[in-house]
Amino acid sequence: MHELALCEGLVQSLEDQAMSKGFAKIFAVWLEIGALATVEPDAMTFNFEIVARGTVAEDARLEIIPVAGEAWCMNCSTSVPITRRGDGCPTCGSYQLQVLDGEQMRIKQIEVA
Amino acid sequence: MCSICGCGEHDTLEHDDHHHDHPHDRAPLHAHAAGMPATRMVQIEQDIMAKNQRYADANRRFFASQNLFVVNLVSSPGSGKTSLLVKTVEALKSEMRVAVIEGDQQTGLDAARIQATGVPAWQINTGKGCHLDAHAVGHAMEHLPEIQNGVLFIENVGNLVCPAGFDLGEAHKVVVLSTTEGEDKPLKYPDMFHAADLMILNKSDLLAYVDFSVAKAEAYAQQVHPGITSFTLSARSGDGLEAWYGWLRAGVARVTMQR
Ligand SMILES: Nc1nc2c(ncn2[C@@H]2O[C@H](COP(=O)(O)OP(=O)(O)OP(=O)(O)O)[C@@H](O)[C@H]2O)c(=O)[nH]1
Ligand SMILES: [Mg+2]
Ligand SMILES: [Zn+2]
Ligand SMILES: [Zn+2]
Numbered sequence: 001m002h003e004l005a006l007c008e009g010l011v012q013s014l015e016d017q018a019m020s021k022g023f024a025k026i027f028a029v030w031l032e033i034g035a036l037a038t039v040e041p042d043a044m045t046f047n048f049e050i051v052a053r054g055t056v057a058e059d060a061r062l063e064i065i066p067v068a069g070e071a072w073c074m075n076c077s078t079s080v081p082i083t084r085r086g087d088g089c090p091t092c093g094s095y096q097l098q099v100l101d102g103e104q105m106r107i108k109q110i111e112v113a
Numbered sequence: 114m115c116s117i118c119g120c121g122e123h124d125t126l127e128h129d130d131h132h133h134d135h136p137h138d139r140a141p142l143h144a145h146a147a148g149m150p151a152t153r154m155v156q157i158e159q160d161i162m163a164k165n166q167r168y169a170d171a172n173r174r175f176f177a178s179q180n181l182f183v184v185n186l187v188s189s190p191g192s193g194k195t196s197l198l199v200k201t202v203e204a205l206k207s208e209m210r211v212a213v214i215e216g217d218q219q220t221g222l223d224a225a226r227i228q229a230t231g232v233p234a235w236q237i238n239t240g241k242g243c244h245l246d247a248h249a250v251g252h253a254m255e256h257l258p259e260i261q262n263g264v265l266f267i268e269n270v271g272n273l274v275c276p277a278g279f280d281l282g283e284a285h286k287v288v289v290l291s292t293t294e295g296e297d298k299p300l301k302y303p304d305m306f307h308a309a310d311l312m313i314l315n316k317s318d319l320l321a322y323v324d325f326s327v328a329k330a331e332a333y334a335q336q337v338h339p340g341i342t343s344f345t346l347s348a349r350s351g352d353g354l355e356a357w358y359g360w361l362r363a364g365v366a367r368v369t370m371q372r
Contacts, residue, residue, distance in 0.1 A: 002243055002275035010161045017157065027152055031161070038278035038304045085303035086337040095336045107159045113152045 003043035006105065007051040010044075013107060018056040023112040028061040030109045034102035035069040036085055060110075069102030165279055168247035172282025175254065180262045182364040185283035187305060189298075190271030192291040193315040195223045196348040197357075198266055202232040204358060209365055210263030214253045216245040216270045223268060233257050244275035247282055262369045264361055273302040284364060285309070291316040292323050296330035303337040311342045311360065318347040 014026055029048075033041050041064045048062045069082040075094040082102070088095050160166065176183050186194045195215070202211050213234040215223040224236035235256040237249050250267060267283060269276040277286075288309035290298050293316060299306040306312065312334050314327055331343050344360070346353030 002278065005242070005244075005246070005275075006161055006278075009164055012164065013159055013161060017155070017159075021155065023155075038274075085307055086300055088336070096339050105161045107157045107161060109154050109156045111152050112155055 003039060003047045004051070006039055007044060007047040010048065010107070011051045011055055011057055014052075014057045014060075014110065015055055017110070018112075021112075024056065025113050026057040026060045026110050027113065028063060028111040029057065029107065030063045030065055032065045032067050032104050032106045032108050034067040034104045035083055036099060036102040037105045039105055041066070065108060067102055067104060070100045071097035072100055073097055162278070162280075165247050168251055169280035169282040172247055172251050172254075175251075176265070176282060176284075177368070179260065180369045181260065181265045182263070182361070182368045183265045183267065183281075183283040184361070184364070185267045185269060185276075185281050185286045186289060187269045187273070187276045187286055187309065188271060188289035188291075189273045189294060192271070192289040192294065193348045194268050194271070194289050195226055197289065197313070197315060197346075198268060199226055199230060200348050200351065200354060201266075201357070201361070202227060202230050204354070205264070205361065206230065206232055209362075210260040212257050212260050212263070212265050214245075214250060214257070214265070214267045216249075216268060218242070218270060233260075239270055243270060243272050244279050245269050245281060246279050250281045262365070264365050273298065273305050277302075277304040277308040284368070285311060287311045287313060289313045289315050290330065292319050292325040296326050297333065299330065299333035299337050306334050306337045306341065309338070309341065311344070313357065314343065314345040315348055317345050317352055318350045 010031070014029065018024070018026065031044070033039060033044070044064065045062050052058050052060060069084070070079055071082045073080045073089040073092065073094055074096040075092050076089060079100055080089050080091060082097065089097060186198070188194055198213060202213065205211055211232050213224070213227045213232060215227065215234055215236045216239060217223055217236070218239050218241070220238070221236040224234040227234035235253045237245060237253050239245065245267065267281055286309040288305055290312060292314065314330060320327070327345050334341050334343060342360070344353060344356045346357060
């Protein structure tokens with residue numbers, strides 16, 4: 001699963017941050033994951049622990065902030081909630097949807113010393 | 114080892130953000146045990162795909178500078194990507210420059226199939242990796258002869274999941290679905306069909322033998338990706354290939370005219 005590769009990217013970013021901002025240890029990481037992102041939050045948590053070993057982020061807590069999916073329905077001309085890719089508009093059933101939010105995989109903040 | 118750069122040495126693209134030999138600053142685990150841990154919060158706002166995106170952007174700039182129309186072929190294993198490419202490069206090599214990057218976990222078999230047509234091809238073996246990333250593609254370009262004003266095909270690792278999330282710098286992802294796989298795949302693997310701009314339904318020669326509804330496959334693809342283009346063809350018989358060639362010619366014309 002590519003969550004491993006994503007975690008390696010995440011830990012690499014954390015190490016880069018530690019280098020540039022000069023902190024020695026990361027205690028917690030807040031990661032925003034959208035409902036439509038191509039990643040499984042549980043698999044991220046599992047892989048993060050393994051990948052973080054021996055780095056500044058060893059034993060750091062990974063806090064996942066879920067972000068709901070939101071799309072613009074061309075038919076209703078309004079923004080509507082969507083939970084998965086391939087779901088229709090909850091109001092009118094149309095698939096003519098433009099995703100507005102929920103695709104992100106983004107580090108928001110870290111707790112450091 | 115650097116997680117993005119498996120190779121370590123010949124850094125040519127955008128490697129300013131690489132730190133291959135940085136010391137891992139390991140603080141003792143209980144350094145703060147004596148008092149309150151003096152921690153603080155740092156706001157970041159960084160996409161965890163940022164690194165791949167930087168390499169993808171660099172690839173895209175390079176492809177634009179060479180007037181290359183770049184297509185990233187994705188599918189489950191065995192849908193017929195290489196068969197389609199062999200047919201395609203045979204047909205197009207006399208009218209435009211063509212090169213191919215092949216991605217598989219192991220073997221150089223697919224690159225050898227392309228090379229047999231006389232078209233340059235480079236094989237990337239991802240080992241345990243389940244997808245190509247933009248960094249590996251950037252390095253693969255070093256092994257291909259310089260080509261301009263043509264098309265570069267990148268055949269991704271056979272996998273309907275992971276390659277969806279990795280931009281390689283291509284103009285389009287093209288998803289190949291064969292008639293033996295079932296028409297429900299766009300619904301089961303929506304991320305991939307959402308990421309692709311063109312769906313190719315391959316092995317149309319087998320439609321008489323399998324219960325595969327082209328109309329349903331297309332409707333499902335529209336559901337996850339409104340407006341997606343779809344061609345039905347057979348890499349084996351050659352049926353329907355002209356529409357695909359037309360799509361490629363139009364793409365190459367677009368990138369060469371932008372000059
Ligand atoms: N009947 C039929 N068979 C096909 C067609 N295209 C490919 N095949 C067969 O499908 C099998 C897989 O083809 P490949 O071209 O190797 O598929 P691929 O997608 O490149 O496979 P991987 O690189 O391993 O993921 C081979 O046995 C091909 O001969 C087609 O249009 N019709
Ligand atoms: Mg192949
Ligand atoms: Zn993967
Ligand atoms: Zn609606």
